[in-house]
Amino acid sequence: MHTIDKEGRILLVDDEPAILRTFRYCLEDEGYAIATASTGEQAEALVQAQVFDLCFLDLRLGADDGLDVLARLRVLAPWMRVVIVTAHSAIDTAVNAMQAGAADYLVKPCSPEQLRMAAAGQLETSRMAARLQALEQQAPAAGTDLNSRCPAMRSVLDTARQVADTDANILILGESGTGKGELARAIHGWSKRSKRDCVTVNCPSLSAELMESELFGHARGAFTGATENTLGRVNQADGGTLFLDEIGDFPLALQPKLLRFIQDREYERVGDPQTRQADVRILSATNRNLQEMAAEGTFREDLFYRLNVITLTLPPLRERPEDIPDLAERFLLRFVSDYARPARGFSEAALAALQRYPWPGNIRELRNMIERASIICTDELVDLAHLGFEGLPTGNVPRAGGELSLEELERAHITAVLGNSGTLDQAARILGIDSSTLYRKRKQLGL
Numbered sequence: 001m002h003t004i005d006k007e008g009r010i011l012l013v014d015d016e017p018a019i020l021r022t023f024r025y026c027l028e029d030e031g032y033a034i035a036t037a038s039t040g041e042q043a044e045a046l047v048q049a050q051v052f053d054l055c056f057l058d059l060r061l062g063a064d065d066g067l068d069v070l071a072r073l074r075v076l077a078p079w080m081r082v083v084i085v086t087a088h089s090a091i092d093t094a095v096n097a098m099q100a101g102a103a104d105y106l107v108k109p110c111s112p113e114q115l116r117m118a119a120a121g122q123l124e125t126s127r128m129a130a131r132l133q134a135l136e137q138q139a140p141a142a143g144t145d146l147n148s149r150c151p152a153m154r155s156v157l158d159t160a161r162q163v164a165d166t167d168a169n170i171l172i173l174g175e176s177g178t179g180k181g182e183l184a185r186a187i188h189g190w191s192k193r194s195k196r197d198c199v200t201v202n203c204p205s206l207s208a209e210l211m212e213s214e215l216f217g218h219a220r221g222a223f224t225g226a227t228e229n230t231l232g233r234v235n236q237a238d239g240g241t242l243f244l245d246e247i248g249d250f251p252l253a254l255q256p257k258l259l260r261f262i263q264d265r266e267y268e269r270v271g272d273p274q275t276r277q278a279d280v281r282i283l284s285a286t287n288r289n290l291q292e293m294a295a296e297g298t299f300r301e302d303l304f305y306r307l308n309v310i311t312l313t314l315p316p317l318r319e320r321p322e323d324i325p326d327l328a329e330r331f332l333l334r335f336v337s338d339y340a341r342p343a344r345g346f347s348e349a350a351l352a353a354l355q356r357y358p359w360p361g362n363i364r365e366l367r368n369m370i371e372r373a374s375i376i377c378t379d380e381l382v383d384l385a386h387l388g389f390e391g392l393p394t395g396n397v398p399r400a401g402g403e404l405s406l407e408e409l410e411r412a413h414i415t416a417v418l419g420n421s422g423t424l425d426q427a428a429r430i431l432g433i434d435s436s437t438l439y440r441k442r443k444q445l446g447l
């Protein structure tokens with residue numbers, strides 16, 4: 001049994017035992033976890049059973065055609081980089097192999113230094129690609145600063161910092177737009193897992209079937225369209241954090257599998273009976289009342305208790321008016337710089353109005369309002385009119401029949417209904433659309 005070292009898992013495939021031995025010694029010295037195979041069949045079995053980052057594949061494998069083995073490995077493990085090892089006389093085949101998806105080739109005999117450099121270079125490339133993907137998805141918004149002048153918010157942040165370094169699962173509650181996602185990323189950043197990825201899964205966006213494959217991955221042929229094996233988010237988050245956003249919308253039918261994963265850290269890919277493990281810390285967030293949902297039978301109670309080892313509840317923005325000026329200033333600075341606009345601050349009336357407004361869409365709404373104001377303001381000071389407050393009784397949403405575009409009216413109405421509804425489902429019912437449409441609209445309108 002090979003121990004899996006997460007810094008780099010390498011598969012060596014060669015039918016010459018002496019080469020396998022030399023390569024293994026050289027790479028193990030570097031701290032990589034090595035497995036070896038001397039036939040294509042063995043290599044395929046290993047790749048089915050474990051996740052490798054890199055493979056050194058000799059194209060001359062006795063009876064096996066190396067190019068066929070390469071093609072099968074590419075389907076079984078499209079994430080694994082493959083470096084072809086070839087004799088000088090067979091350089092043409094190496095070129096074919098590169099066209100078939102190999103990442104690079106090494107010419108035999110190669111020195112230990114060449115081997116080490118090839119391994120380090122390939123692993124770095126795949127790490128960077130994974131990191132980039134995670135960063136694109138999770139990068140905290142520029143200018144995010146969680147500090148607060150509000151005692152309730154500070155106490156949430158203090159608790160969050162204290163528990164960040166434990167592996168306890170944390171449930172983050174709060175109205176839409178209060179910064180639950182930002183807090184989850186901050187907790188990951190404060191934890192000892194911060195060098196690994198924080199992988200987000202948006203629960204309402206997928207059906208139970210697609211969610212299972214998204215989370216746990218699938219085997220080729222598991223369902224129509226599954227043309228190659230995939231690693232799931234759980235695997236991507238191994239050693240790091242999995243953030244389940246809008247957990248209240250997690251498909252009920254899939255909840256037993258999530259529960260099992262949380263309890264035992266074990267899972268199977270869709271269409272693949274092999275049990276796998278991943279060491280993942282779970283953060284989840286919702287603006288719904290999970291306890292009520294559990295009582296109604298729309299959310300599993302046992303899952304609720306597993307997710308909810310620690311609860312952090314973010315106060316709505318209207319309950320932390322002392323933070324509004326700082327947040328507004330920071331957003332303004334950022335947007336005037338992004339859009340090269342002249343505004344440098346707010347008029348007193350504008351600041352007072354910002355602090356009085358009830359912010360049904362919370363920080364997200366504030367951010368959007370300031371972005372718009374920073375674009376349309378041609379003066380040094382942002383005033384009521386730039387914020388869309390002028391002519392409105394402060395605290396009310398725009399009215400039908402006023403000078404508003406349909407989109408502005410839609411935005412205002414959806415924002416107000418969301419702010420007055422306990423759950424996304426309830427808001428969707430009032431609006432007469434289904435929850436997934438509402439979810440999309442919210443993102444589209446930046447609510």
Ligand SMILES: Nc1ncnc2c1ncn2[C@@H]1O[C@H](COP(=O)(O)OP(=O)(O)OP(=O)(O)O)[C@@H](O)[C@H]1O
Binds near residue numbers: 182363
């Ligand atoms: N402290 C903060 N400083 C700056 N921006 C923030 C802060 N908190 C939240 N934001 C911004 O507000 C917006 C909403 O934040 P976030 O998505 O984390 O909220 P949420 O509670 O998870 O919302 P939802 O429930 O709709 O998913 C984002 O654009 C985020 O960057």
